[in-house]
Amino acid sequence: MSVVDRQEWDVVVVGAGGAGLRAAVEARERGARTAVICKSLFGKAHTVMAEGGIAASMGNVNSGDNWQVHFRDTMRGGKFLNQWRMAELHAQEAPQRVWELETWGALFDRTKDGRISQRNFGGHEYPRLAHVGDRTGLELIRTLQQKIVSLQQEDFRETGDHESRLKVFQECTVTRVLKEDRKVSGVFGYERETGRFFVLRAPSVVIATGGIGKSFKVTSNSWEYTGDGHALALLAGAPLLNMEFVQFHPTGMVWPPSVKGILVTESVRGDGGVLRNSEGKRFMFDYVPDVFKEKYAESEEEGDRWYDDPDHNRRPPELLPRDEVARAINAEVKEGRGSPHGGVFLDVSTRMSADVIRRRLPSMYHQFKELADVDITAEAMEVGPTCHYVMGGIAVDSDTAAARGVPGLFAAGEVAGGMHGSNRLGGNSLSDLLVFGRRAGRYAAEYAAGQTDEGARARVDDAQVGAAAAEALRPFSAEAHEPADGPPENPYTLHQELQQTMNDLVGIIRREAEMKQALEKLAELRTRARRAGVEGHRQFNPGWHLALDLRNMLLVSECVARAALERTESRGGHTREDHPSMDRRWRPANLICSLADPSGGLAATDPERGRIALERQTTEPIRPDLLALFDKEELVKYLADEELEGLSE
Numbered sequence: 001m002s003v004v005d006r007q008e009w010d011v012v013v014v015g016a017g018g019a020g021l022r023a024a025v026e027a028r029e030r031g032a033r034t035a036v037i038c039k040s041l042f043g044k045a046h047t048v049m050a051e052g053g054i055a056a057s058m059g060n061v062n063s064g065d066n067w068q069v070h071f072r073d074t075m076r077g078g079k080f081l082n083q084w085r086m087a088e089l090h091a092q093e094a095p096q097r098v099w100e101l102e103t104w105g106a107l108f109d110r111t112k113d114g115r116i117s118q119r120n121f122g123g124h125e126y127p128r129l130a131h132v133g134d135r136t137g138l139e140l141i142r143t144l145q146q147k148i149v150s151l152q153q154e155d156f157r158e159t160g161d162h163e164s165r166l167k168v169f170q171e172c173t174v175t176r177v178l179k180e181d182r183k184v185s186g187v188f189g190y191e192r193e194t195g196r197f198f199v200l201r202a203p204s205v206v207i208a209t210g211g212i213g214k215s216f217k218v219t220s221n222s223w224e225y226t227g228d229g230h231a232l233a234l235l236a237g238a239p240l241l242n243m244e245f246v247q248f249h250p251t252g253m254v255w256p257p258s259v260k261g262i263l264v265t266e267s268v269r270g271d272g273g274v275l276r277n278s279e280g281k282r283f284m285f286d287y288v289p290d291v292f293k294e295k296y297a298e299s300e301e302e303g304d305r306w307y308d309d310p311d312h313n314r315r316p317p318e319l320l321p322r323d324e325v326a327r328a329i330n331a332e333v334k335e336g337r338g339s340p341h342g343g344v345f346l347d348v349s350t351r352m353s354a355d356v357i358r359r360r361l362p363s364m365y366h367q368f369k370e371l372a373d374v375d376i377t378a379e380a381m382e383v384g385p386t387c388h389y390v391m392g393g394i395a396v397d398s399d400t401a402a403a404r405g406v407p408g409l410f411a412a413g414e415v416a417g418g419m420h421g422s423n424r425l426g427g428n429s430l431s432d433l434l435v436f437g438r439r440a441g442r443y444a445a446e447y448a449a450g451q452t453d454e455g456a457r458a459r460v461d462d463a464q465v466g467a468a469a470a471e472a473l474r475p476f477s478a479e480a481h482e483p484a485d486g487p488p489e490n491p492y493t494l495h496q497e498l499q500q501t502m503n504d505l506v507g508i509i510r511r512e513a514e515m516k517q518a519l520e521k522l523a524e525l526r527t528r529a530r531r532a533g534v535e536g537h538r539q540f541n542p543g544w545h546l547a548l549d550l551r552n553m554l555l556v557s558e559c560v561a562r563a564a565l566e567r568t569e570s571r572g573g574h575t576r577e578d579h580p581s582m583d584r585r586w587r588p589a590n591l592i593c594s595l596a597d598p599s600g601g602l603a604a605t606d607p608e609r610g611r612i613a614l615e616r617q618t619t620e621p622i623r624p625d626l627l628a629l630f631d632k633e634e635l636v637k638y639l640a641d642e643e644l645e646g647l648s649e
């Protein structure tokens with residue numbers, strides 16, 4: 001085994017999207033020597049692809065907005081399953097985080113009187129998304145990278161070394177979190193270009209690896225999103241929360257096949273785009289659920305008036321939360337009223353002038369022109385649901401972002417569970433990254449500061465490093481190439497089968513028999529994945545990288561399927577055809593997935609039972625002053641009977 005390098009840091013951040021970079025800036029500013037690791041080039045992360053904006057109740061466009069309204073919208077969007085303390089902190093701190101970005105050099109679009117402009121988005125009562133055209137994530141990442149460079153320049157002036165206190169390791173993949181007893185001792189990973197292994201020893205590790213979309217066939221996610229952080233946490237002994245909740249964004253491209261799943265931003269609807277079926281009907285008016293009836297327009301005329309006079313009209317139903325719109329599109333297609341390529345029509349061309357479309361939605365204009373030869377200023381887009389975001393994630397403490405049960409492990413951003421409940425509102429991710437990235441960085445630095453004495457700092461165990469290296473080398477080994485228990489397997493074939501399974505059997509609409517079938521298929525894929533072999537060397541070898549990512553996708557997919565089978569109701573990003581309604585009795589229930597073999601081994605578990613143990617836990621009661629922000633008539637639609645007892649009239 002060749003371990004290239006062993007370095008010592010105070011905080012290691014795995015992931016360089018918005019959450020990872022914000023955590024790294026905070027940890028470094030609090031005095032921790034901080035390393036950031038990312039799978040692809042520095043700056044390439046989902047955060048950079050975020051289009052619509054950052055949700056923050058600054059009240060610049062409608063002064064009626066404040067953190068309480070944002071909190072309410074977030075809880076409604078998540079169907080009250082949100083870890084409420086996270087939703088509270090998020091709503092309170094998001095405006096500060098946006099202002100802070102401006103002081104670091106971000107340039108948001110402005111209102112006519114020079115304030116940061118805010119746009120409408122699904123589920124947000126007021127215009128709330130601070131934005132930069134439809135390239136907001138790019139500005140966010142650019143600003144955070146600039147901040148990192150400025151800190152490195154500061155360090156250079158003091159120490160003569162730009163990377164003495166803050167270093168980025170790009171194109172490196174972490175495959176294991178290392179521990180001594182219960183405590184984190186560092187990470188093990190490999191450089192993608194050379195294939196060389198490395199160990200970074202650190203008392204604090206922040207996981208900020210984003211989503212899991214690559215386990216599904218149709219997805220807006222790019223190649224890095226194989227659920228690595230979720231799996232790293234599980235393998236380190238930290239549980240995952242509510243993994244059944246996967247967001248299918250209603251509008252992905254459906255044609256041509258090579259671009260199927262690529263996102264069509266919600267800003268298209270926020271700025272006036274409408275959804276129509278093959279009969280030309282604006283069908284969303286037929287799909288407003290009871291819990292939202294009071295807030296949404298009943299006629300096209302009222303919905304259209306809302307764009308100019310939102311105080312005296314209700315919003316159009318195209319702006320319902322994403323889960324509602326995705327289900328409606330799915331139903332229209334299933335009923336035979338879909339577009340030629342199996343989606344529905346999203347039209348801005350009849351709603352805005354060509355100039356306005358090109359100015360407000362420049363990326364969408366180019367995306368459709370270049371990828372589908374569709375001019376969105378003149379014709380409608382064809383769109384359909386695409387796997388986009390995972391609400392489930394690492395179970396964390398709301399205030400400190402500390403992962404449950406593993407001292408020294410923290411998580412922030414999409415990989416952390418709880419903040420968004422059963423469904424995330426658009427724009428609430430970018431604000432989540434900044435709010436909880438900062439918190440994770442702060443508490444990771446504080447934890448590391450308490451472990452300065454060499455005796456207190458967990459040591460790296462060579463046996464664990466050896467096991468991690470052997471696990472990583474397995475696809476090259478004789479076990480994979482001349483397996484005793486069946487033919488060798490191609491990692492690409494396994495990946496395709498996994499994606500098809502998750503798409504077809506644990507996708508947007510779920511059924512008990514299909515999820516059981518999915519678990520059987522996952523067990524088969526798990527066995528076959530042990531025989532996944534690759535040719536060639538460790539120097540840039542994408543087949544090898546995929547073979548290693550398969551472990552993570554299989555673990556995470558099993559969590560999604562097991563939790564989805566267990567939750568016998570429909571809520572947010574989890575729709576059961578056999579249990580079509582939201583059931584208030586499920587409101588106080590969290591589903592917790594942990595590794596069935598807590599030693600972290602992957603071989604020894606019973607194939608029938610799988611690798612994941614599932615447990616039902618009662619949620620912490622929502623604080624009364626937060627409940628008081630809602631009318632009782634609304635709460636009775638969501639809360640279980642025992643939670644309603646004792647509520648004042």
Ligand code: FAD
Nearest residue numbers: 015016017018019039047050051052174210413414429430
């Ligand atoms: P990411 O930005 O996803 O970054 C994850 C990082 O982890 C990357 O650097 C990756 O290389 C690294 N990584 C992963 N695995 C490993 C590993 N094993 N080892 C080392 N590094 C690893 N949200 C909004 O709020 N508003 C929007 O307008 C919006 N638009 C979106 C548009 C698209 C097309 C997509 C895909 C998402 C959009 N989202 C939006 C969602 C939002 O962008 C993401 O949820 C968010 O950016 C996730 O940020 P993150 O910091 O958690 O992780």
